[in-house]
Amino acid sequence: MTDRELLLLISEDKVRGFTLLVDTYSALIYKIVSSVVLPVGTREDAEECVSDTFLAFYNNLEDVDLERGSVKGYLAVIAKRRAINLYHTLKRQQYADMPLDESMAAEGADGTADYETKAALVKAIKDLGEPDSTIVTRKYILGETAKEISAYVALSPEAVQKRLERSMDKLKIMLGGVFYG
Amino acid sequence: MADIEKILSELDAQEMSELLDGIDAQQDMLLSARIKQKALPQLTKEDSAPEVREKSIPRIFKIIPVAAALIIFIAGAVVAVSELASPQKEPETTTAVTTTQNKNSWRDNPLMLAISSGNESLIESLLTNTILLTEDVLTFAIDCADFLSYTVIQEIAKAVEKSFGTTGLDALLESTLLGDSEKALKELKERENMLMTPLEKLSFFFSAAFCDSEVISEFMEKGFDVSLKDASGKSIFEIAEKYGNEENVKAAEEGSK
Structure with missing residues (x-):
């Protein structure tokens, strides 16, 4: 439907x-x-x-x-x-x-991200390609663990964790060091 | 990564839709049933309440003389002021008790304990005690379908429906569980694409126990195979045999050949 x-x-x-x-x-x-x-x-x-x-x-x-x-x-x-x-x-x-x-x-302090920042982040996550885009989304929107995500992307939990770390590093580069953690 | 999490929490519908495109979670029938049990009564109450209020106000002013209405108003004001002066603690206590009950609901409820132990004669005797019929009981019983008989689950559903006015279950699941073949068939015919979800499969197994051959045939035409087995490992033939519904299942299977 x-x-x-x-x-x-x-x-x-x-x-x-x-x-x-x-x-x-x-x-x-x-x-x-x-x-x-x-x-x-x-x-x-x-x-x-x-x-x-x-x-x-x-x-x-x-x-x-x-x-x-x-x-x-x-x-x-x-x-x-x-x-x-x-x-x-x-x-x-x-x-x-x-x-x-x-x-x-x-x-903690409250803040609101501007439209350009949000749009850039969403684009950057989509540009990671699969399965990384799915891994990042499932981690940070759905709050799933590496083990739960692994069932959806047919990777081991360890591989999911590694890909997640690499994706976050890529996002930092793609967004020009705006984000840090 | 705290900044990224924070920004992701501020996305609008369009941005969220882009990210979640292609992302799903496996349907959870029991969770869905619990959510509906909470939400549906509020959904249907919203329509009826304003109408009731609009009808009652004119009636009060027609029936009660003005002097009597004034006395009632003053008495009500006195009560309201005294309540404001000493806030009621009972509602908080009730809420706290309810919260505590929800946290430990199945352990504190003899009916839930009986369900978890599969003691069917005890379940049936406890069903007469409506205080034990909480909103979790039916979904818990369905969760125990691998060892609890379908007839006991049906009895629980009937008791819940009588007590709450609704089972809170999906319409197809409810109609097959209660053996309402007419309603089940109507539901099935309105569902064009069935996804073989756990809920739909369970409806199929309930239909093998309680529904007529037309309903079972309709399930088969929608792709539900006779090789499917329920949580206890039974095929629809074994289910039908257990619940005295073999003729309907055989008729449905022959009709589908």
Whole structure:
């Protein structure tokens, strides 16, 4: 089923459409959410966040423009942002008893990357080619381990780890040393 | 690499779509069922709630005289002020208990323990206690389909449906599990491309146990092979024999030749 057909189904038969949406994307969205939330929260927290993601997508259906992104892309963005918000909420609860300066240092500074930087990074990752592009995406968007990624790219976990390190070095060169870590 | 992670967390839908093109995760039927169980009630509640509110307000003002309404309003205000003065602790406690229950749900729930041990007579006797029917019970039972009989899973599904008004399962999985052949056939006919997902295969096995030959034939026409085996290693013939549905499976197989 195409994205367009899926959106049409959701608008015509919301329960069936929503069910199909969840069946198709819940595993992917859970990966994105859990990689952010599980270090500070429970599986229940992560699943609540996943449920909220799908409901938020449904409630903002009129804003979905398939010319600008796929259903998967929209869901992933909502999931990432909600997961990060939940992460900060849960972290703040943990820091409630901490002295103010320590908790601020722990949260780190906020910043927003500009459009050109984001576009350059996405292009650079795609230009890595396969399987490196998939390895980097699965590592940094889905939060998968080398062992989990190895099942998708038919390489050993050690080979995945090596390729990941080389890819990050390549990205540094391709982006002119803008990124460091 | 912290900067790259941070930037990747700020991508918009178009950028995310480019990166995720061709990237998928293996479907997880149980996870999907749990997410639907959380989300679907809210999805259907959003439509009905405004309508109910709109209907009730005019009725109140028609029925209750103005003086009585004023008294009720004042009484309500007094209660609200007293609640603000001493915040209720119970909701927090309830939330904490619920959270704790969710963390250790299957260990604290006798019904879940009975399911995990495969004690079917105990499961059936515990199903009458609706307090034990949490949202995890059915998905947990399905997860134990390799040793739990399909009839017990069906009983649990019926109990959950009675208690919550919904099983929370995918429509095809639900209809085959409950033996609703008419609904199962309708679902199957509407699904053009079936991907042989674990959920769809399980629906096929449930149909071998509980559905008529038309449903089983439809599965076969969509590519579900008689050689497929369920989590306990049984073929659809063995499943049908166990649940007294051999005639329907044989009829379906003969029809497909």
